[in-house]
Amino acid sequence: DTGGHVAVYSRVWATCVCASVHLFGVGAMEAFYGCYLLESCKPGFKHRTYIGFTMDPRRRIRQHNGEISAGAWKTKRWRPWRMVLCIWGFPHRVAALQFEHAWQHPAISRHVRGEAARLSFVRTWRRGKFVRQREVQGVKQNLQVLLKMLSLSPYCRMPLRLHVFDSAVALDMLPQLPEARQLPAHVARSCGDFEELEALCAERMAR
Numbered sequence: 001d002t003g004g005h006v007a008v009y010s011r012v013w014a015t016c017v018c019a020s021v022h023l024f025g026v027g028a029m030e031a032f033y034g035c036y037l038l039e040s041c042k043p044g045f046k047h048r049t050y051i052g053f054t055m056d057p058r059r060r061i062r063q064h065n066g067e068i069s070a071g072a073w074k075t076k077r078w079r080p081w082r083m084v085l086c087i088w089g090f091p092h093r094v095a096a097l098q099f100e101h102a103w104q105h106p107a108i109s110r111h112v113r114g115e116a117a118r119l120s121f122v123r124t125w126r127r128g129k130f131v132r133q134r135e136v137q138g139v140k141q142n143l144q145v146l147l148k149m150l151s152l153s154p155y156c157r158m159p160l161r162l163h164v165f166d167s168a169v170a171l172d173m174l175p176q177l178p179e180a181r182q183l184p185a186h187v188a189r190s191c192g193d194f195e196e197l198e199a200l201c202a203e204r205m206a207r
Contacts, residue, residue, distance in 0.1 A: 033096035034088030040078040147179035
């Protein structure tokens with residue numbers, strides 16, 4: 001339903017623009033469009049992950065954890081969450097939302113499905129005329145999909161940046177993945193907390 005999708009995107013936009021004033025000031029946050037990966041910290045659900053879009057990572061994780069109302073109802077049952085990483089620098093909101101959808105559905109996205117088929121954990125089945133995809137779970141597997149995507153057009157031509165909040169993922173997991181060797185040289189990588197991400201964003205906006 002196209003009208004429904006437009007309404008959802010409009011609500012997301014309105015919420016995130018309000019959040020932008022809170023954190024960075026309108027100018028900086030209006031230029032921040034990112035997609036993030038969450039991992040559940042709930043006992044017994046360590047493998048549960050979630051991919052989303054945000055204009056304000058710090059506020060978004062608080063919404064997922066129920067500290068702030070509005071949004072994030074889909075992830076309520078697996079609270080608390082931690083944000084593992086964020087890919088940002090998209091030229092506009094639509095590009096980030098399209099990336100989010102492709103990252104969530106790599107076996108179906110026309111830009112990604114060819115390469116995603118090479119990953120054994122990306123599985124599909126057919127229901128009538130439609131192809132469905134099994135949800136990809138786990139930090140490592142979603143990171144592999146992300147790295148594949150960043151090497152593909154049109155994403156490989158975008159000035160994207162990868163910020164990892166989890167030092168173990170940045171220092172131990174990421175370098176061991178073969179997909180990391182395909183990462184375009186212009187995709188900058190950083191590791192740190194929300195304050196460091198905010199400083200990087202402010203620095204880029206000041207250029």
